[in-house]
Amino acid sequence: MARRAATLKLATFNVNGIGTRLPHLLGWLEKEQPDIVALQELKAMDQAFPFAEIEAAGYGAIWHGQRSWNGVALLARDVEPVESRRGLPGDPKDEQSRYLEAAVHGIVVGCLYLPNGNPQPGPKFDYKLKWMARLRRHAKTLVDIGHPVALVGDFNVIPTDEDVYDPKSWRKDALIQPESREAFEALLEQGWTDALRHVHPDERIYTFWDYFRRHAERDRGLRIDHLLLNPPLARALKNAGVDRWVRLQPKASDHAPTWVTLSRRALPSATRTR
DNA sequence: ATGGCTGGCGACGCCAGA
Numbered sequence: 001m002a003r004r005a006a007t008l009k010l011a012t013f014n015v016n017g018i019g020t021r022l023p024h025l026l027g028w029l030e031k032e033q034p035d036i037v038a039l040q041e042l043k044a045m046d047q048a049f050p051f052a053e054i055e056a057a058g059y060g061a062i063w064h065g066q067r068s069w070n071g072v073a074l075l076a077r078d079v080e081p082v083e084s085r086r087g088l089p090g091d092p093k094d095e096q097s098r099y100l101e102a103a104v105h106g107i108v109v110g111c112l113y114l115p116n117g118n119p120q121p122g123p124k125f126d127y128k129l130k131w132m133a134r135l136r137r138h139a140k141t142l143v144d145i146g147h148p149v150a151l152v153g154d155f156n157v158i159p160t161d162e163d164v165y166d167p168k169s170w171r172k173d174a175l176i177q178p179e180s181r182e183a184f185e186a187l188l189e190q191g192w193t194d195a196l197r198h199v200h201p202d203e204r205i206y207t208f209w210d211y212f213r214r215h216a217e218r219d220r221g222l223r224i225d226h227l228l229l230n231p232p233l234a235r236a237l238k239n240a241g242v243d244r245w246v247r248l249q250p251k252a253s254d255h256a257p258t259w260v261t262l263s264r265r266a267l268p269s270a271t272r273t274r
Numbered sequence: 275a276t277g278g279c280t281g282g283c284g285a286c287g288c289c290a291g292a
Contacts (some may be wrong), residue, residue, distance in 0.1 A: 211280055212278045
């Protein structure tokens with residue numbers, strides 16, 4: 001029997017259309033073997049989610065689709081995620097599929113697709129800021145529960161000028177506005193660790209490159225996909241990175257899978273025994 | 275300062291993304 005790896009790999013990947021990107025997703029799962037995966041921008045209704053192919057790859061899954069836009073999912077190697085929440089609390093009229101939460105391998109994982117907010121100013125930017133306020137309220141209930149929690153996904157926020165190849169060219173964009181950054185900062189101040197920045201404090205490291213001017217090949221990108229860890233989970237953090245090779249493939253998503261590895265020994269025993 | 279690419283939708287151009 002194969003010995004279990006000492007680390008657990010948790011990743012987030014905005015696929016920009018699960019239909020078009022299924023071959024990329026399956027190729028990446030096969031090569032990198034993540035244990036937990038949060039997906040965003042399925043751009044597909046529930047019945048179009050390719051569960052058979054994902055299950056054949058060795059993953060259990062839950063998903064929350066939507067016609068044309070949005071859509072989030074959680075995958076777990078060898079097990080079924082145990083859903084704890086579908087939709088962000090705080091606005092019963094919000095119809096957009098942007099939040100899904102589950103217990104997976106002993107960790108509570110919130111998968112989120114934060115609104116883009118462009119153009120700003122305007123109603124879409126207002127929606128973004130309101131959504132971030134709701135996320136902060138919900139995150140506050142999770143950060144101190146004394147159990148490992150991760151909030152991961154496409155946050156659509158460039159936290160600092162070190163997280164963008166050219167801040168000037170993004171000056172008017174919703175992703176870089178002071179209000180967006182302050183809301184993200186306020187979230188971190190609850191006690192969350194920005195895992196990628198924690199592991200790489202001084203490096204330029206991007207998770208998104210737009211489709212223009214060969215920006216991916218020239219590594220002119222943004223860091224907007226984040227993995228936030230609460231204190232019990234941050235203690236288990238071993239490494240973090242971006243699978244940029246996925247972005248350099250033909251017909252790729254504009255985002256790359258972004259991940260952390262976690263020491264199983266530093267996690268509660270439930271994650272080590274079955 | 276602007277436009278450049280891409281996916282989904284549903285029938286060729288439009289909306290949304292970031």
